[in-house]
Amino acid sequence: MVKPTHFLALAVLLSLAGAPAIAQDKPTLTIYTYDGFAAEWGPGSALKSGFEASCACTVDFVAADSSIGTLRRVQLEGHTTSADLIVGLDTAIAGEARATGLFADHDLDLSNLTLPETWTDKQFVPFDYSHFAVMYDTDTIKNPPKSFEDLIALPDDIKISIQDPRSSTPGLGLVLWIKAAYGDRAPEIWAGLKPHILTMTRDWSESYDLFLKGEADLTLSYTTSPAYHIIEDKDETVKAAMFGEGHLAQIEVAGILKSSQHQQLARDFLAYLTSVDGQKIIPMTNWMFPVVDLGTDMNAVFAALPEPEKTLSISDQDIADHARQWIDEALAAIQ
Structure with a gap:
């Protein structure tokens, strides 16, 4: 005859044995x-919490130093990448x-979606946007x-502090902005900018920090940065200079890797990212x-920001x- 205490011990052992299996069944x-x-201050943390509340999964963000860095990593890893999404x-x-x-x-x-342009891309999903600005x-x-x-x-x-177009998407954006605005005159504009360029940093945060410290009078950022x-900061002195030739829009996007073992889960995340609940997180964390x-969930400061009279674009x-x-x-x- 098995004593009651033995039943209790057996139940505990079985629950412990089953715990790893349950954890393994929860996809990442x-x-x-x-x-x-x-x-911590970006949108990732809140998006992770919001999606995990309904997905029965774990979201793991793996960060690189730039958007271009994420792409380079996936290019190196190819179909062996552990990434489900970028x-x-x-x-x-x-x-x-692509x-x-x-x-x-x-x-x-x-x-x-409400964007500066009609969206038809079948592989990449937009989740925020702004225009480049000085x-x-x-x-x-x-x-x-x-x-x-x-x-x-x-x-x-x-x-002015700017970013390197080889390592920074805003840096590349400046190259495209000038090309879209001036065409064949672009080298002339760059040559004219040369005396004003304090430095070309690897990423946006470095050049913006120089501006905040007063080491640069101007910097390349976004029309939404004043928000x-x-x-x-309760500071209304930082503004975006609005240029008559127009401004180039940056639209940030996300894409699913073909090699992902969680295709439907990845699509569910993109659907959440572009839902009202997901989008509520973006303005006050990514400042786009x-x-x-x-509607009324949008902070009124964003609605009051000046917008370009003309949006420039260049085809993929x-x-x-x-x-x-x-x-x-x-x-x-500029050399």
Whole structure:
């Protein structure tokens, strides 16, 4: 006869034996992204909590130093990558990412999105956007430039910090912005900017920090960047200079890897990312515009930000065919 205490001990042993199996049955969705997205103050943490509440899964963000860095890692790993998704590429490098053949179709209905352009991409899903802009502080710049030509005409001791287009998506965005605005005159514009360039940093955070410290008078960032200073710092002196030639939009995107063993789970995450609940997280953490209409859930500061009179664009094919040439052209002009 088995005593009651033996039954209890047997039950405990069986529960302990079953625990690892239960844990193993819970899938992990591995997402490659850039460090700012995965940081404690970025959107990653809240998106992880929100999705895990309903997915019966674990979300694991793996951060690289830049969006380009995430793509390079997946290119190196190929079909052996542990990533299920990349979150944080943008439209400037989406063509290169697509050409790798590593990304699957998302199969999502995105007809409800609000973007500067109609979205038809079958592999990449947009989750936020803003326009590139030159930032200034009204305490030091009383008459901000209204074009790149105005910037060039400023005294040479007015300096701007920019990002390297080989390692930074904003840096690449500046190359594309100038090319879209000036075409064959782009080398001339770069040559004119040369005396004003304080430095070209590896990533956005380095160059923006130089601006915040007062070492650079201007910096390359986004039309939405002032929202951070207004909301978090109660400071309305940081503004985006609005250029008459127009501004290039950066749309950040996410894509599913063909090699993922969790295809449906990855699609579910993208559906959550573009839902109202997911999009509510974006503006106040990634400081970009959401891609859906949030109505009264949108902070009024964002609605009051100035928007470009003209949005510039360059096709994926033109970027794929000429980006390296345009980068070399820009670097040659400022060396």
